[in-house]
Amino acid sequence: MFKKVYGCYLVNLLQVFVGIFATLPILGAELRFPNGEVFQTEFVYEDERILSVRFRGKEYKVPKKSLESYDLSKKSSSVSSYKLSSFVLKDGSTLRGTIAEEKPNEYTIKTEIGFLTLLKSELKTPYPVQSAPPDFPEEYRSTDKETNQTRVGLSFNYLPTLPPLSQSTPALLGASLFVEPAFLRITEKWQTGFKYEYQTSRNLTIHSGYTYFLYSKQLFDNPILDFYTSIGLGVSQAAFKTEGSNLAFTGTNPLVNWELGWQGLKISKSFYRIGWKNHCFIEEKGAFCGSGIEISGGWAF
Template identity: 35%
Template structure:
């Protein structure tokens, strides 16, 4: 073990240095006088992409007085003080210390002790570290995704249609194309094949267009809550349970309101659970239902 001791120590030291000093660092000096030491992510002819205190920023080079990508150091920020002397000259530097007779600044040439008798009032004061300008905050643009999914719904009629038909269940397929987007709203197309329970006296095939928008998203962007509604049509076949064997068919409109939870933390896959209020609009009556469904799919 002794022969590896120096190797282990050297490896630990390297890891420590990497944690303290980023591999790619940059000193940014804004025209307003603030200085930031940040981690450099990328550089183009026009701007710099940096990270500072767990946030990312894109800064046009034209907004900087000076920058240096060869500097190393931890992420810090300073405010540059301007000291006006009685002879008319101006000295810029970072405020370090003040005593009864002197003010000490850190300048590009090193530490400078200035006698207060040579400085015009008001004297500079030590200020808190400035925050990075929020106008440069940068987030990657989330491109729209096409989603394909399958769901298992169940709808309970309120009240039950009959003793043989209290609910509908079956299978649904849906697609949400990336191009069906307007503002904060997304849309999709859905097909349902449903049968009545406890008996199969009622069968229904539904086609609908729906739209929804997100009103909450977790910080990890993996948990979402959406609200939406749909409009569509149902082609239903109802077997009259009077023993005559007769059936009734018809196409009628339907609408629904949805409250949806979505989890999208599995690579390109997603899972949803949805509460749905669905209304069938028959010629002579309106038939409401309350339902729940589990669904999942893939993001393309």
């Protein structure tokens, strides 16, 4: 019976994770360089100076001043590249576009206003040639290893419970496993993570899984003064056994998790966090919460 219930719980938990992941926005960014090279990329984040994008699995940070233009209104994260060719007419005017088709006496080009046909007799030489899709300039390749790493780790927490839960359960002891994938970093300061958590008390056992969004803030550019806060949403399954009898009750409920802490200790590829954790299970009769300390450690790669 326990294996069946636990298996159903894991299936439900996986469905929640997949559902949350599927609803994450997929954004694209079109970057155009002065030399005519255009890249359709995955948008990562931007600030007043830098545009961070991902192209074919690699992350790049491009100064906005190095771009001719950029467009963040794209709704797709598909990646591709092409180069705009310049066509100089004999009357002195210039057109830019991509070569869709070349014939012995004419070009068909794609421009921002549509397709145009140009006779070669109307163009100045040398004639443009169709080029292969360009590669993203490696000079903009991101070398910030810390922000391009996946983190995995373990956490241990001690949460004294709050009324009304404290009337039957004085405190929760918990351990958890978490992962923060590099490809789910939202911005330079925001990171998406997933956590599985096991908590127990004298008459209560809880399995939880949730997605969280972690915000990091370093004060005065000092690595030691590195703080974080996170908010998480997910589901939990609790098994409660009444004292003095063999009666047991189980239930699945949504949960909310909020944390605030310090993460300034890093040794080689390992990192450590200590913070204050607030964990609430939402039921029809209200919220049942615990609040206390959590210590975490993990590895970045």
